[in-house]
Amino acid sequence: MSEFDYGLPFVEEPDDIIVLKHLTKHFPIKTNLFGKVLVSVKAVNDVSIKVKKGTTLGVVGESGCGKTTMGRTMLRLYDVTSGEIIYKGLDLSRLSTQELRKLLPKEEKFAALRANGGREELLEALAVTGVNINDVPRSAMRKLRPDLQIIFQDPYSSLSPRLTIGSIISEAVEEHHIVPKNEVREYVLKIMKECGLQPYYYDRYPHEFSGGQRQRICIARALALNPKIVICDEPVSALDVSIQAQIINLLKDLQEQRGITYVFISHDLSVVKHISTDVAVMYLGSLMEKAPTDAIFDKPLHPYTKALLSAVPVPDPNVKMNRIILEGDIPSPANPPAGCKFHTRCRECMEVCKSVEPNLVEYEPEHFVACHLYQKETNDVPQTPTEKNG
């Protein structure tokens, strides 16, 4: 695809565990008689992000900005429209040699290896290149699932009401042969204890628990498989403040103990600030800004990030925020505005914003932003909104 000809805004490094390259996901909503897509919801548009091992990437944005779709696409719960999702450090030893061959990147230099490489060589090569999860055949995908887990937003609907807590957690453990069959119960009890669940909950049903406890069950279910990457899709939004703190602390503790990488999707900026090492701000399917947490909160660059931050109510009546109130609503993702997607609500909108979509550039080290205010060379002064460059 020609629009993806330009390279990534960053350089891949060996300790990256997730690399998204121009990830795009469109949902068709209208097709013609022959199945050609006429209108589609552009849920995720050309998102490129990398995540280091053992860190937490916070993804924030308003509802409808595509953050959940991105999370689900990353788990291949949806197939991508285009782009690549590369994971490194997955446990590939569960796959057969045949399957490993198929996973090698389709580049010239791997041709020989693909033809007659041994299992060990294949594993070695794949550890460096990573696995594009879209190349994985369905059958092999199942074997990789334990490494990629998700915690859903609503603990009330994501637990089967007909299974006991024990069977909810042990179901996948047995399926993936994490431990020998006769040790499953013991193992599940150990995981439950780690997640702050009492052993006598084992034979109880989900309806007997409060929201916070259910969320712990969801976490236990995900962790029982020893995942490398956990996508947390708004895990605390449905919970009360005091319970939220318990769950956030639990997630942080588990990360320290097990070195899990989180992708933490949330609309609550204060929660994201607390748990994340890096933050990505999304708007209408596009990545607007990505930087280490402190940089985003201390020195936001993108006008949208600034507005988003200023809109968060601070629990202190003495602090009078200088609030930027955005006009209007988020436009429809089926028909996003041309140029920069935020220009319809942006205070600093220039002529160029209405026609040209800004690229994601590294404005400061590790601080990526997609805005025409920051498109020039790093050492240049950003353009003021009065300077129209139409």
Added chain:
Amino acid sequence: MAQAKKDSHYISAKESRRIAAENRKITRAFEKKKARRNVNESEYLTKMADDGNIVEFDNLHTYFYTDVGTVKAVDGITFSIPEGSIVGVVGESGCGKSVTSLSLMQLVQGPAGQIASGSIRFKASDGKVYDVAKMPTAAMNKIRGKEMAMIFQEPMTSLNPVFKIGQQLDEVMLLHTPGATKEQAKARSIEMLGLVGISDGERIYNQFPHELSGGMRQRVMIAMALECNPRLIVADEPTTALDVTIQAQILDLLRDIKTKINGSIMLITHDLGVIAEMADYVVVMYAGRVIEQGTAKEIFDHPMHPYTIGLQKSKPMVNQSVERLYSIPGAVPNPVDLPNYCYFRDRCDRRCPACNGDYPEIRTVAGTHRVACHLYEPEDKGGAK
């Protein structure tokens, strides 16, 4: 009730049937009383304790008579809303903050939910003071929507999907203003849509709720509440379902509206940030009781009750970072059989011997600041221990 096996909250079928039969007797009496027609006004007219207030809750008890026992959702709360102010009620889910507001509107889901005792005094625009707790439904219908209006949490579910926005807005005016014509109602509705910041009211007037976004729906809800120039707006989590940017818009709007209609707002939310930004007075509720109340400054600068302190510490903040969040251990006690000591004792990190005694009375510690905790002595006895 549930005494046999108190620990497990287990109730046998026989016990449950007995409770159900008992409840039917109680709730039927309540319902009958509410359904009476042509009740003499003197029965529910009363006087305000303080004339500067628009609403006074006085030892209000709202119970739900369920088959597993009586849930004391609101268990003796007393506070008032001064005229022209915003009172924020804050607490976790299940603490009874929504039931308090529904009691005020007499919208508690019957027949199980009933105002068991206490009174809610409301001063209408003509100077009459009504006791909402004693009012029959027919009388209540006349002032609900006209003198006091409510904004609900879920704009998605509280608008009727089969009627156009316009029809739903007009209904308020046509019901409460005798002799109003449809044209007048329409003009008023469009005016109100303009007031809440919807520029093309004419178009929205002819649309269905599903065609609008969440923020727009909430604006329509607010427009609907404003239709009859109410003196009191009860906003039950008006921004919980909305994004932060839209939340900022709506809060801004509510503040604006308050000055425009010169009314009072009772704002119910679980978000301390929203409370800090909006409220003049704050009421903190826990398990159906008020545990602390005072001006926003008092509550946020000098929180006293361990629960209020814990709540503030457990909220991550954008403008400061902590290594580890404070979390209040445990969970809210079961509302069916609450203990007779302080409900917060088992989660409290500042327990003292007095806490094993009776539930602490709410006491005034300084000016308007009141707290229900054994750690603090009433003002006349001289400050904190």
